[in-house]
Amino acid sequence: MGINIDNAAFYQRELRRADADFSGEIDSEQEIKQALQLILEGRPIDELPQKYQRTLRQFVDTQSREDTAFNDIIDTPEVEAAVAELMKHFQTKEDLLKELVYSAQAPIVSEPNPEPDAAHNAVRPITEPVRGLAENEKVLKINVAHIEPLWDKNRLQGRRVPGGFEIYDPRLNSSFADCEMFAVVVNKTIDYGEKTLRLTLQVGQDFRALWGQKIFQVTLNGIELKPGNFELDFGSDLKGFVPPQDGVYEFIVPKEMQNIGVLAFMTAGATNYFARVSNIEIVVQPEPAPQVNDQTIQSNQIGYIRGFAKTAIVELPADSAVDSLEFSVQNTQGEAVWTGRSTYNQVYKDAGAKVMVLDFSALEQPGTYTLIVPQQNGISGELKTPVVLKENPAAGLSATRNAALLAFKWFTDGEHGPYGNIHEQDKETPIYGSETTIDVSGGWHDAGDYGKYTVNGAYSAGLLLVNKKYADNDLAYDAGLVPRENAARADYLSIVKHELDFLLKMQRTDGACYHKATAAEWLASEVAPQDDAQLKTVLPVSTTATADFAAAMALGYAEYKNSAVAEDRIMAAQYLAAAEQAWAFLVQNPDLIMTAETYDNHRYGGPYTDHQDQDERLWAAVELFNATGEAKYQKYIKDNLPALLTQDRFGDNAPDWGNVNYLALFSYTRNSNADPELQQKIESALIKYADALLARQAENPYGLAFAGIGAGFDWGSNSVAATAGLELMYIYKQTGNLKYKQGALKIVDYLLGKNPNGISYITGFGEKSVRQPHFRPSMSGQYPTPDGLLVGGPNSVAYSGDTIAMSIQTYPAMRIYADDQNSWSTNEVAINWQANLAALLALLSEE
Incomplete structure (x- = not known):
């Protein structure tokens, strides 16, 4: 007998409950067909033979994992008659079977009311107007x-x-x-x-x-x-x-x-x-779509550096038969100073295009040029783009470096930020589960929101201070901080100090550090900082926050103890005392402390959770040893660090706030009192790691060395790329080998426009740069978009409700990006990403 669609929905709900724990092989395709036949004829699931229930359940599970040919299942004589009536509701037989499959996978509503109450949620019948389609619709x-x-x-x-x-x-x-x-x-x-x-x-x-x-x-x-x-x-x-x-x-x-x-x-x-x-x-x-020539040349939009590689890219359709392209570089007089043909000339999967690399590295005379790809097979019209060649990195990158550092001002709360007296309520912030309040005013906002996170704040400030160990000129440049806080203190250190002083407020009297201070609910995206009246809550302590805090404070002590500013020397002593107190808490509490129910991503902002804290503890030990030279820290290092040297990426999934072994390793190698034998082992392992990054980079026509785990582009892939560049710069500083600096510059080329989206991912730098970052102050319409912000970039991993990114999730990985304020999974900003960029550009622009 026939069956209507309402009964089909009922049967599928029953199917969800039938033998839910079954796992095994599908008995046969014939059993699948017979089970479908019985369901479509109106047979209740619980009356089917047990083997059919198991078989059908397994078939449904299989559909979520494999691209099964649906027509092969339905399009047989024995089921054609049964599906005829149901086909009135679907365009294809594939759609019909997908309907059955997805129904079986739909979640069961949890108690206290598993199904909507029919009487309570009754709806009135509605008669739709009959609307036919016009001839051209x-x-x-x-x-x-x-x-x-x-x-x-x-x-x-x-x-x-x-x-x-x-x-x-x-x-x-x-x-x-x-x-x-x-x-x-x-x-x-x-x-x-x-x-x-x-x-x-x-x-x-x-x-x-x-x-x-x-x-x-x-x-x-x-x-x-x-x-x-x-x-x-x-x-x-x-x-x-x-x-x-x-x-x-x-x-x-x-x-x-x-x-x-x-x-x-x-x-x-x-x-x-x-x-x-x-x-x-x-x-x-x-109607016919307008004809638009969207072919462009993708290049570093700010400028290339004399003595290093200089490449740009033209993308062709993946199925193009063109084997190479001719191109030229012309000077301001219109004279060709370089001609050549493209290299690579093959499909790159993550870009979804045939990539033609234009290599003009032999051009060495600084100046302004035009890169031209004439009309030819595969190129419908002449392409051209300006190209600037700078004498050295300082000339080419100092403006971007300054903006990247000064962007932290726009993350800063309180007197050192640009917003005036905001978040006054932070001075009396309640501790979770308590009536006690503490002062958590000041410091850096975490990202596009106004929350403050100890883990990420300590990581970001600490990274900037580790970076200073590798600088030749002490990073004492004038970045243009207005007002200049103290003529005797570099802008770089003034900006970091804002966060260190805030972090002291997040430490409990027993040395432990609170995980974060955030509001219970996400704030509307268009709210300016001075209009944010939400009351934050201080969330419970965690050992990851405490260890990151200890590392950052020890670094702060080592940096500011010799400052020419008396206030800095006083604060340095406080930093060290706080770091040692945090370490004492870690020693007394050797197991991970992470109050999961308050860091569950449902309330109170981003979780910043971690499944272990061994990397944070090691980083803390390294920085405390660097600061004090005490044997207890050296012992901890020798007991825990060597095992990392044989692990993939030293045990870090990707170098970031949750994976800080790399900071411990790079920092230890710069300690003059460290064990020289262990330092040598670390340096050898780091060089091997850097060579692997360069090998990956050589296979990537866009110059990327690492953007995410496996083949993915992580949330914040631009930051992962920048961190890889920073690691290469550290190895360059240790070895003097220019190939590592070359690798870092290639990553900067990518960030500044040599990418499939043809966009500079750094606001304010490049003819086509990010215009609409997910950053609440600028989204409010009350503040301009600051220059120098690094946005997250392509994301093929997770979207967290970002419907803009979800709408393009089927695109090639490097194209899952949108310059849109509401695309938080691809276009948000964050202090850890900003720290990676500022640190990388600071080292690159020294010479």
């Missing part, structure tokens, strides 16, 4: 395969229903005065032309809005859509919401949007939240 029907929660607030639930989905509050007669985000991943393409998104909304009869007349905001590919047949209800944050009224809603989709990636719904506060969305489609009136 096309329609993309969006079948909801899965409704995905993007924010981990664990309150509202989403589930698929026939023709769409529902979002609801499982708690009856309860209010939720917050927002959540749910998404439907589409990943379809559609023609260029005028477009309209249509959907049917049915609101639960007991729904009561808490924020005016709002039920949800609709975005497509992260873009808030303009209304077509209704008016939005706007909040104080200027976000427009759909009103909680039954009806068919139309939205205007930008005509140039052809990749339909992610359709997202951000809910509004309500009592008894319940919304059913169905019949989602996009109607387009196709």
Whole structure:
């Protein structure tokens, strides 16, 4: 007998519960077909033979891991008759089986109310107007395969229903005065032309809005859509919401949007939240797309350095048959001073293109030139770009170096920042689970938000001080800090001192350090720092925060104890006492302390959690030994450091705030009182590691040595790349071998524009540089975007609800990037990323 779609949904819910723990091999394709046949004919799951239940469950699990040919399963005589009625609801048989598979994978709503109460969340029937398609229109029907929660607030639930989905509050007669985000991943393409998104909304009869007349905001590919047949209800944050009224809603989709990636719904506060969305489609009136020549030359937009490699890139389609390109470099008189043909000339997977490298390294006369790729096979029109050749790194990079350092001013709270008296409430911040308050004013904001994190703050300040050990000129340059705090103290040290002094406030009387000070909820992106009235909470201590703190304070002591400024020498003594007290706590508490329930990424900002603290403890021991020379620290180092020398990347997954073994190793080698034999072993291991980085870089036409674990591009891949450059500079400083400095400069070329996106990832530097970073002060519209900020860059790993990045997640890894303020997973800024850039440029620009 036939079966309607509602029964199919019921059967699939039952399937989720059937033999959920089964794991084994699929018995046979025939059993799959027979099981599907019985389900589609209306047979309840629990009445199927046990082997069919197991087989079908395993088949469903398999679909989430393998690209199985769906038609091979359905398109057989024995099931054709059974699916005929269901096919009225789907465009293809593949879509039908995907419907069954995703239904079986949908999460079961947890107690206390596993399913929406039918009476409580009853919706009124709605009659849709009959709308035919005009002769020149096309329609993309969006079948909801899965409704995905993007924010981990664990309150509202989403589930698929026939023709769409529902979002609801499982708690009856309860209010939720917050927002959540749910998404439907589409990943379809559609023609260029005028477009309209249509959907049917049915609101639960007991729904009561808490924020005016709002039920949800609709975005497509992260873009808030303009209304077509209704008016939005706007909040104080200027976000427009759909009103909680039954009806068919139309939205205007930008005509140039052809990749339909992610359709997202951000809910509004309500009592008894319940919304059913169905019949989602996009109607387009196709028209010819404008012809745009998007071929460009990707190059370092600031300038190349005499005596080092100079390359640029032109990308062709991956299937191009062109074997090479001719190019030339012309001087200001229009004379060709260099001609050549491209090299590499092969497809690079992470760019999704055939990469043609233009190498003009032999050009050595400083000046301004034009790099030209004439029209030829594969090039539809002449390409040209200016090229600047600088005499030395100081001439080429000092302005960028200064801006990268001064950007920390824009992260700074209190008297040393540009915002005036902000966050006065931080002076009385409650400790989690206590009525006690402490002063956590001052210091650096962590990233695009206004939270303050001990782990990342200590890492960033500590890295900048480790970097100073490798400097030839003591980094005493005038970066242009206004006002100049003390003529006897370099800007570099003034900026670091702001964070060290703040970190002292995060230490408890027993030596332990609080993990972070953040508000319970994320602040709206458009709120300026002076308008942030949120009360922060000081979160419990952790051993990672305590160890990072100890390292940074010991470094601070070593640096400021000989300062010409009397205040600095006084503070240096405090830094050392704090570091030693933190170490004493670590000795008394040898096991990891990490209060997981308060660092769970649901509340109180970013977690900054770690599964172990051995690298942080080692770094602390190294810096305390460097500062004091005491034997107890040397013993800890000798007991724990040597084993790292044979591990991949010295036990660091990627060098960053959570993986600091590399800082311990590089710092130990600069201690004149260290064990020379151990130093030699470390240096040999570091050189081997650096040579491996150069080998990877040689295989990458864009000059990258490392951007993430495996083949991935990590969250903050630009920072990972910059850190690899910094490591190469440290090896250059130890060996004097210019190949390592060359490797570092290639990474700077990438950051300044020689990348698949053709963009300088450093704000304010380059003709095409980042314009819209995820940085709340500039997003508020009350402050300019500071120059010198490094944004996170391509991210192929995790998106954390970033619907803009999600909409392009199928792109090649190096192209999963958007210069958009709302793309926090690719375009945010952060103090640790900034520290890596500032440190790298400081060393490169010395000569």
